[in-house]
Amino acid sequence: MSLLLCFSGQIGSGKSSVSAEVASVLGWARVGFGEYLRSEIQRLGGDSGAREALQKLGQKRVESDATKFCQDVLDAGGFVPGDDFVVDGIRHVRIFDILTSIGAPSQAKLLYLHAQETTRLSRIGARDDVQDFARASVHDVEAELRDELPERADGIVNAGNSFEQVVGDCLRLVENWRRELPDSRR
Numbered sequence: 001m002s003l004l005l006c007f008s009g010q011i012g013s014g015k016s017s018v019s020a021e022v023a024s025v026l027g028w029a030r031v032g033f034g035e036y037l038r039s040e041i042q043r044l045g046g047d048s049g050a051r052e053a054l055q056k057l058g059q060k061r062v063e064s065d066a067t068k069f070c071q072d073v074l075d076a077g078g079f080v081p082g083d084d085f086v087v088d089g090i091r092h093v094r095i096f097d098i099l100t101s102i103g104a105p106s107q108a109k110l111l112y113l114h115a116q117e118t119t120r121l122s123r124i125g126a127r128d129d130v131q132d133f134a135r136a137s138v139h140d141v142e143a144e145l146r147d148e149l150p151e152r153a154d155g156i157v158n159a160g161n162s163f164e165q166v167v168g169d170c171l172r173l174v175e176n177w178r179r180e181l182p183d184s185r186r
């Protein structure tokens with residue numbers, strides 16, 4: 001059996017960097033919802049660097065056909081059901097539930113990266129979109145990220161620690177989950 005490892009966390013928690021490193025260490029393919037949306041915005045001729053555009057397109061796709069949205073993201077990353085795979089940027093409980101369903105027989109696990117606001121602010125301070133942090137942080141989806149997804153998570157990692165420690169903590173959770181899988185391929 002295989003894992004569909006899904007990363008979640010608020011803006012600036014380190015999801016993309018950590019999930020990319022975890023996927024690299026494990027040798028697993030990876031895709032990110034944000035990366036997919038940026039490529040779609042760029043394809044449509046929009047500003048793929050604008051966080052507001054990402055949130056609007058993402059919300060539109062969730063509301064119009066969330067299952068197709070999830071399938072499109074998985075397809076963009078080359079996901080094959082039954083393979084180990086990493087997905088970055090889970091922002092809705094419903095999206096995780098859909099991934100759990102369409103990702104079968106891979107077993108979906110939700111890993112939430114938790115970081116205090118001061119940590120997140122210091123991380124995004126160097127980004128081009130730092131001025132958009134306040135607006136993006138009060139978007140409706142951020143409340144679900146902050147309140148509901150941690151409750152659903154199979155594991156929560158303190159993303160305020162060093163990058164190496166966060167990656168190590170994630171890898172330890174993955175190893176534990178793999179041990180629990182029937183017919184595990186470690």
